[in-house]
Amino acid sequence: MNSFGRIFKISIFGESHGKAVGITINGCPAGIEISETNFNFDLQRRKSGSTGTTTRIEDDIPEILSGIFEGKTTGSPITIIFKNTNVKSKDYSRLKNHLRPGHADFVAKNKYSGFTDIRGGGHFSGRLTLGLVAAGVIAKKIISPIKIKAKITEIGGSKDFEEAIKKAIEENDSIGGIVECTINNMPIGLGEPFFDSIESVISHLVFSIPAVKGIEFGSGFASAKMTGSEHNDLILNEIGKTKTNNAGGINGGISNGNEIIFKVAIKPTSSIGKNQETFNFETKKIETLKIEGRHDTCIALRIPVIIEAVTAIAIADFKLILNK
Numbered sequence: 096m097n098s099f100g101r102i103f104k105i106s107i108f109g110e111s112h113g114k115a116v117g118i119t120i121n122g123c124p125a126g127i128e129i130s131e132t133n134f135n136f137d138l139q140r141r142k143s144g145s146t147g148t149t150t151r152i153e154d155d156i157p158e159i160l161s162g163i164f165e166g167k168t169t170g171s172p173i174t175i176i177f178k179n180t181n182v183k184s185k186d187y188s189r190l191k192n193h194l195r196p197g198h199a200d201f202v203a204k205n206k207y208s209g210f211t212d213i214r215g216g217g218h219f220s221g222r223l224t225l226g227l228v229a230a231g232v233i234a235k236k237i238i239s240p241i242k243i244k245a246k247i248t249e250i251g252g253s254k255d256f257e258e259a260i261k262k263a264i265e266e267n268d269s270i271g272g273i274v275e276c277t278i279n280n281m282p283i284g285l286g287e288p289f290f291d292s293i294e295s296v297i298s299h300l301v302f303s304i305p306a307v308k309g310i311e312f313g314s315g316f317a318s319a320k321m322t323g324s325e326h327n328d329l330i331l332n333e334i335g336k337t338k339t340n341n342a343g344g345i346n347g348g349i350s351n352g353n354e355i356i357f358k359v360a361i362k363p364t365s366s367i368g369k370n371q372e373t374f375n376f377e378t379k380k381i382e383t384l385k386i387e388g389r390h391d392t393c394i395a396l397r398i399p400v401i402i403e404a405v406t407a408i409a410i411a412d413f414k415l416i417l418n419k
Contacts, residue, residue, distance in 0.1 A: 099300065102415035103234065105408060107226045109176075111215030117176035118226025120162070120233065122415065125170030127236050129163050131156075134232050140400040141228050147260040147392040153180060157229055168233075175229045179222070192377035193384055197365030204376075221305045221394065224401045231404020234411035242279045243406050245399035248358070249273040263392050267368030271306075271361045272395030276402050278344070278355035278410070283335060285350040285413045292348025293355070296413070300405035301359055306394050309360035313343025328353075361398055366390035 098106040102122045109116030134157045143149045155177055162173030190213055194200035199219040203211040211217050235243070251259035251270030263270045286293035298310050318326050318341060328337035335352045344355035366386045375382045391397065 099303070100408070100412045103237070103408065103412040105226070105230050107223050109179075109223060109226075110212045110217045111220030111222045112179060112217075113212065115176040115178045116223050116225055117174060118230050120173040120175075120230050123162065123168050123170070123173055123233060124237065124415070125168055127168040127233065128166055129159075129168055129233060129236070130166055131159060134229055137228050137232055137400050137404065138225070141224070141397050143391070143397065145396065146257075147264070147396055148394075149389045149391045153177070155225060173233070175226065177225045177229075189387075193375045193382065194373070195365060195384070195386060196371055196373045215388070219305065221397075224304060224404075227304070227401055227408070228404045231400075231407045234404070234407035237411040238407055238414055240280045241282075241410060243276065243403045243410075244279075245274055245276040245402040245406075247272055247395055247399060248275045250393055250395060260393055260396075269364035269367050269391070270393050270395075271308075271363045272393060272398075274359045274361060274395060274399050274402055276357055276359065276399075276406060278406065281344060281350045281352060281355055281410075283350060283352040285410065285417065286345065286348045288348045293345050293350055293409075293413070294348065294357075296409045297357070297406055300409050301402060304398060304401050304405065306361050306364070306398070307359055308362045310357055312345060312355075312357045314341040315343075315358065359398075359402055361395040364391045364394045 097108065098104060100122065104121040106119045106121075107117070108119070138155050138157070142152070142155060144152050158176050158178070160174040160176060162169055162171050190200065194204065198216065200213065203217070203219060215222070247256065250256045250272040251263060253259040259270055286296070294312050301307055301310055314321065314326065321341070326341045328339045328342050330336070331338055337351075337353055340353050340356065342351065342353075343357060344351060344353040366388065367390070368386070371384045371386075372381055373384050374380070
């Protein structure tokens with residue numbers, strides 16, 4: 096499925112080397128001020144070009160097709176597209192049968208009977224996160240004054256980002272990273288127990304970002320080594336301010352008014368410059384695979400703004416449900 100949400104509903108579409116990628120947003124309230132320039136800052140943060148990112152650089156200019164008139168949302172579906180102009184599809188011509196390890200190539204070939212667009216990863220490409228960032232810009236306006244900030248805290252197991260990236264480039268390899276996200280000015284009461292908890296809905300969207308392999312809220316996995324007296328967050332006043340924040344700002348699936356904090360694990364980019372010995376489905380033999388094309392050494396560098404976007408989308412949906 097390519098859609099998510101109950102009130103603030105998003106649907107993504109397109110392929111990495113197709114004519115365009117984009118998003119349709121349903122349920123956005125009318126009257127929100129939006130211009131194409133509003134998207135520039137976050138789209139620029141996602142863009143490649145810095146050391147450790149792909150040399151494929153697109154304009155990433157948002158084209159608003161519907162739902163915004165005279166600078167304000169109309170209440171009807173908003174559709175935004177981003178045209179693909181800098182593609183080198185020939186780099187993927189050999190990968191139809193010699194599938195890339197770590198990618199979705201094998202499962203896509205089987206699930207869709209070989210009809211998937213293999214160029215640049217097709218519909219499985221991280222390029223489709225452009226639409227998520229665009230929707231996030233609008234969602235951030237809906238949830239104001241709630242503030243979301245994500246940052247990289249670790250790359251390749253190191254705090255020395257520059258050195259870790261340099262080493263990976265020299266070795267024709269890739270590395271992952273850890274992204275930390277905080278949410279401030281959260282009201283008390285967003286979220287539902289069990290299936291629609293704040294954690295489960297944010298996690299659902301975070302895992303829609305290619306390369307995400309793990310998420311933890313508050314003390315996360317470290318809580319398994321703590322006692323109850325260590326982990327419990329003592330309440331300090333009538334507005335629920337706590338002495339510690341091991342719960343990460345959430346109790347029973349519901350925001351408790353403290354800062355929400357979570358960390359996301361990003362795996363190394365699957366496409367690497369090193370030769371790999373992997374199965375060729377045409378020859379039925381294990382053969383050397385040399386992946387061509389342009390790829391990120393560390394995709395984690397471009398993910399913080401995407402995590403902010405999907406988090407804003409989740410909170411916007413909760414907020415609109417509450418106000419319904």
